Amino acid sequence: MEESVRATFEVFYQVERAGAVRLSDGGGPFGFDITRALLVDDLLQVYRCDAVLETGCFLGDTTRYLAARYPDLPVYSCDIVPEHVEFTRRRLAAAGCQNALVSCSDSPALVETISQLYERPLIYLDAHWEDRWPLDAELAAIARGVVLVDDFDIGHARFSFDIYGGRPCDRSAFAVMPSPPARYWTPDPDASWPLPCLQVGRRGGTGITVIGLDAGPLDRHPALTGHDLVLEASA
Numbered sequence: 001m002e003e004s005v006r007a008t009f010e011v012f013y014q015v016e017r018a019g020a021v022r023l024s025d026g027g028g029p030f031g032f033d034i035t036r037a038l039l040v041d042d043l044l045q046v047y048r049c050d051a052v053l054e055t056g057c058f059l060g061d062t063t064r065y066l067a068a069r070y071p072d073l074p075v076y077s078c079d080i081v082p083e084h085v086e087f088t089r090r091r092l093a094a095a096g097c098q099n100a101l102v103s104c105s106d107s108p109a110l111v112e113t114i115s116q117l118y119e120r121p122l123i124y125l126d127a128h129w130e131d132r133w134p135l136d137a138e139l140a141a142i143a144r145g146v147v148l149v150d151d152f153d154i155g156h157a158r159f160s161f162d163i164y165g166g167r168p169c170d171r172s173a174f175a176v177m178p179s180p181p182a183r184y185w186t187p188d189p190d191a192s193w194p195l196p197c198l199q200v201g202r203r204g205g206t207g208i209t210v211i212g213l214d215a216g217p218l219d220r221h222p223a224l225t226g227h228d229l230v231l232e233a234s235a
């Protein structure tokens with residue numbers, strides 16, 4: 001097994017699924033879907049990312065994973081609920097994760113700060129649940145980065161997605177950006193990964209794009225399917 005895959009495997013399955021108290025997928029890093037962790041690892045490597053940002057830490061399952069898996073990278077997360085932040089901070093401190101910084105903030109503000117501070121941040125957007133859906137403001141705030149949107153409609157029955165006020169989390173999120181990207185990508189549900197996904201319950205889709213960085217690595221990734229935003233809109 002390739003060294004990076006082994007490292008992902010070992011860290012991923014050592015993270016407790018604290019989010020099970022509320023998350024419909026039972027919690028765990030990236031909704032307990034290791035193929036998403038493998039995709040993130042590929043993207044961090046190919047883009048030589050200099051920081052990782054997650055929005056919406058809840059109880060820190062994904063934050064804990066990212067901080068332990070990438071001890072040499074700064075890992076940022078936030079939540080708008082103070083109790084979630086406090087729990088996640090304590091959890092990371094108990095695990096000795098000194099590279100993680102968790103703030104109690106509204107996610108678009110942190111996205112704006114971090115995406116301006118770093119050259120090639122990986123940004124994982126997972127803030128949901130409150131009355132106000134922050135996704136549009138988060139996307140509008142990104143100066144540059146590799147962007148993954150959680151619970152995105154990838155057009156496959158096995159993968160769930162969010163709906164807020166009747167609006168699905170789908171390509172429209174990218175289309176309404178002030179400067180929409182030309183393309184976005186979704187994981188191919190039939191792609192072969194070096195490790196199987198052990199999530200037998202809910203799996204969420206992921207929408208991926210890049211802002212201010214070369215899109216070539218996404219087009220060349222064997223497990224991603226590219227979509228042309230402009231062509232889809234006029235179809």
Ligand SMILES: C[S@@+](CC[C@H](N)C(=O)[O-])C[C@H]1O[C@@H](n2cnc3c(N)ncnc32)[C@H](O)[C@@H]1O
Binds near residue numbers: 060080106
């Ligand atoms: C689905 S949970 C996140 C799960 C977490 N990423 C994980 O992998 O375990 C969504 C979280 O987003 C938080 N949230 C909602 N709106 C937010 C906002 N505007 N800014 C920051 N966090 C927000 C919620 O409080 C909740 O904890």
